[in-house]
Amino acid sequence: MSRITQTLSALDAAGRKALIPFVTAGDPDLSVTVPLMHTLVEAGADIIELGVPFSDPMADGPTIQRASERALLKKVSLRQVIAAVAEFRTRNTTTPVVLMGYANPIEAMGVDAFADAASSAGADGVLVVDYPPEESREFARVVRAAGLDVIFLLAPTSTDARIRAVGEIGSGYIYYVSLKGVTGAGHIDIDAVSKRIPLIRDMVGLPVGVGFGVRDGASAKALASVADAVVIGSRIIEEIENSPADEILPRVKTLLSGIRAAMDSVEVAA
Amino acid sequence: MGKLDLPAEVSASAYNLPDTTGHFGPYGGTFVAETLIAALDELRDTYESLKDEPAFRAEFEYELKHYVGRPSPIFHARRLSEAAGGAQIYLKREDLNHTGAHKINNVIGQAMVAKHMGKPRVIAETGAGQHGVATATIAARLGMECVVYMGSEDVKRQAANVYRMKLLGATVVPVECGSKTLKDALNEAMRDWVTNVANTFYIIGTVAGPHPYPMMVRDFQSVIGEECKWQMPEMIGRQPDAVIACVGGGSNAMGIFYPYIPYPDVRLIGVEAAGHGISTGMHSASLCAGRPGVLHGNRTYLLQDENGQIIETHSVSAGLDYPGVGPEHAWLKDCGRAEYVAIDDEEALAAFHKTCRMEGIIPALESSHAVAYAMKMAAGMSKDAVLLVNLSGRGDKDMHTVAEKSGIKF
Numbered sequence: 135m136s137r138i139t140q141t142l143s144a145l146d147a148a149g150r151k152a153l154i155p156f157v158t159a160g161d162p163d164l165s166v167t168v169p170l171m172h173t174l175v176e177a178g179a180d181i182i183e184l185g186v187p188f189s190d191p192m193a194d195g196p197t198i199q200r201a202s203e204r205a206l207l208k209k210v211s212l213r214q215v216i217a218a219v220a221e222f223r224t225r226n227t228t229t230p231v232v233l234m235g236y237a238n239p240i241e242a243m244g245v246d247a248f249a250d251a252a253s254s255a256g257a258d259g260v261l262v263v264d265y266p267p268e269e270s271r272e273f274a275r276v277v278r279a280a281g282l283d284v285i286f287l288l289a290p291t292s293t294d295a296r297i298r299a300v301g302e303i304g305s306g307y308i309y310y311v312s313l314k315g316v317t318g319a320g321h322i323d324i325d326a327v328s329k330r331i332p333l334i335r336d337m338v339g340l341p342v343g344v345g346f347g348v349r350d351g352a353s354a355k356a357l358a359s360v361a362d363a364v365v366i367g368s369r370i371i372e373e374i375e376n377s378p379a380d381e382i383l384p385r386v387k388t389l390l391s392g393i394r395a396a397m398d399s400v401e402v403a404a
Numbered sequence: 405m406g407k408l409d410l411p412a413e414v415s416a417s418a419y420n421l422p423d424t425t426g427h428f429g430p431y432g433g434t435f436v437a438e439t440l441i442a443a444l445d446e447l448r449d450t451y452e453s454l455k456d457e458p459a460f461r462a463e464f465e466y467e468l469k470h471y472v473g474r475p476s477p478i479f480h481a482r483r484l485s486e487a488a489g490g491a492q493i494y495l496k497r498e499d500l501n502h503t504g505a506h507k508i509n510n511v512i513g514q515a516m517v518a519k520h521m522g523k524p525r526v527i528a529e530t531g532a533g534q535h536g537v538a539t540a541t542i543a544a545r546l547g548m549e550c551v552v553y554m555g556s557e558d559v560k561r562q563a564a565n566v567y568r569m570k571l572l573g574a575t576v577v578p579v580e581c582g583s584k585t586l587k588d589a590l591n592e593a594m595r596d597w598v599t600n601v602a603n604t605f606y607i608i609g610t611v612a613g614p615h616p617y618p619m620m621v622r623d624f625q626s627v628i629g630e631e632c633k634w635q636m637p638e639m640i641g642r643q644p645d646a647v648i649a650c651v652g653g654g655s656n657a658m659g660i661f662y663p664y665i666p667y668p669d670v671r672l673i674g675v676e677a678a679g680h681g682i683s684t685g686m687h688s689a690s691l692c693a694g695r696p697g698v699l700h701g702n703r704t705y706l707l708q709d710e711n712g713q714i715i716e717t718h719s720v721s722a723g724l725d726y727p728g729v730g731p732e733h734a735w736l737k738d739c740g741r742a743e744y745v746a747i748d749d750e751e752a753l754a755a756f757h758k759t760c761r762m763e764g765i766i767p768a769l770e771s772s773h774a775v776a777y778a779m780k781m782a783a784g785m786s787k788d789a790v791l792l793v794n795l796s797g798r799g800d801k802d803m804h805t806v807a808e809k810s811g812i813k814f
Binding site: 188189190191192193195196199203206209211212213236237238239240241242243263264265266268269286287288289291292293296311 | 425433434435436437438439441442443581582587588591594595598696697698699700701706708710711712713714715
């Protein structure tokens with residue numbers, strides 16, 4: 135059983151929901167990344183999505199694009215991101231790490247080399263935003279053979295046939311994009327999400343995390359009442375962006391702890 | 405990855421790409437986030453049902469004839485041919501189209517699809533502004549709302565085209581992300597589309613992007629080559645020995661190449677922008693100097709660094725200043741049906757001036773790359789040989805750039 139599945143099963147058994155923060159590796163500097171990952175765990179993160187910077191992050195909003203741009207100004211590469219995971223693993227062997235990014239840096243490195251390196255470093259999953267299932271069967275095979283989970287996005291517009299296709303090749307969990315648009319946009323329609331998630335869970339047989347639009351404790355709590363996991367990205371990156379260098383860690387910790395507390399106040403039906 | 409087991413030699417008569425999933429050999433495809441898939445599926449299904457429908461074809465042909473002014477003529481550039489000292493150079497005059505370039509052919513087709521889908525709002529990305537102007541033009545013609553995304557650097561460089569779009573009623577949104585040029589405008593337009601897909605149609609200006617765009621844009625642009633196929637025999641009694649076109653994203657080149665793919669005796673030659681020279685790294689020659697990767701929804705040749713980050717490109721012509729290229733060109737290169745070469749800024753400018761002085765035609769800087777290569781190639785050929793150049797646009801938009809290069813201020 136993968137570290138991701140173990141983590142999500144244990145939370146489920148305890149009646150708790152997973153908190154999954156997203157940060158871009160190398161933002162604002164690679165030296166911040168590993169300490170930031172430990173801070174996320176201290177503040178209650180169950181899984182970390184670690185963004186791999188890319189020059190053309192088409193599916194992300196301006197906040198995450200700026201994070202990528204700051205990292206790329208420092209020439210942060212996929213190999214360095216993988217090295218950061220290895221460094222994180224020297225002090226933390228329990229919190230799963232998912233590498234999230236775009237196809238081209240992985241293809242430039244080579245899919246086999248990437249899968250080997252990410253697996254050896256102690257990464258647990260990969261989410262490639264611009265690899266829908268029909269373009270990534272071979273990628274998913276290679277990456278899963280290396281022991282990594284392959285996480286796919288699903289959207290409100292995904293048809294049943296596509297949801298089943300994702301169920302065939304995905305693992306770990308599903309990242310359900312709760313709204314139309316890019317990361318960091320607008321407000322979530324909780325009613326619509328709450329109707330969709332049980333259907334997806336049944337068709338795919340994996341836990342479902344929800345993201346895109348989580349801004350605060352209230353929105354996280356509302357999503358936690360219907361999903362297995364809550365993903366929060368742009369709001370954390372805004373905090374990093376607006377903090378002086380020496381205050382990034384304490385400010386992110388305060389923000390995420392508040393969201394954790396709000397989520398844990400959810401009454402979970404027995 | 406991909407379907408590398410396809411035969412290296414493509415049988416011309418059997419050419420039937422893309423496949424049903426939008427692939428040209430290992431290139432093309434649908435590399436987008438899940439949020440865009442439903443919109444692309446809807447577009448593909450609509451386009452498939454419309455494209456051979458007689459009423460749709462008739463309306464498209466009517467618009468091309470009466471609004472664009474097609475067919476565009478072919479002109480024998482006698483003095484340029486003499487100066488080159490070999491083969492005869494013929495120019496396919498896409499510069500004479502309404503709005504001054506080939507871009508309008510595709511925009512009319514896509515706007516008709518948008519209208520059919522009941523989308524009242526169209527968006528577009530633009531670099532030099534030609535595709536933006538064409539889109540704003542058709543939006544005005546059809547009474548649609550139009551938003552054009554343009555890198556803030558390009559907004560500064562192309563002030564006249566920005567004003568032109570505003571005159572036509574479009575909203576021009578400057579894009580401040582990334583390198584603030586065409587590729588960033590494309591990213592931003594995709595974001596608008598994914599957010600507003602219910603009422604919005606994204607009119608992509610070139611043969612790139614996710615399936616079905618490379619196929620659909622090629623189909624609409626192929627009117628260029630279809631006309632040449634009957635015009636050349638009328639003029640010279642046969643088809644040309646080679647067809648030459650500039651390649652940025654590659655829409656004018658696909659438009660003139662595609663109908664000629666089944667003619668093995670007609671060489672197809674794409675001319676990329678070598679900028680300051682391929683060896684300087686400051687160019688836009690994705691096919692000549694790039695390697696395959698994934699960007700903007702398709703797999704194709706890209707200009708990228710060793711870490712897979714897309715690098716900034718350079719060309720004196722904004723319309724060629726793009727780090728990728730349409731996936732069908734990638735396939736035509738690999739299978740050997742088309743050849744790709746590069747012409748640098750200086751050579752393109754020289755061809756620009758020659759075409760002005762010798763033929764009384766002010767070509768776009770993009771098209772000047774194709775003219776430059778044709779003159780180079782003609783020099784080594786017999787006087788009976790015939791080269792057909794796609795003169796994809798007129799150079800009025802380039803006055804400022806050319807004047808600046810010559811040290812002249814308005």
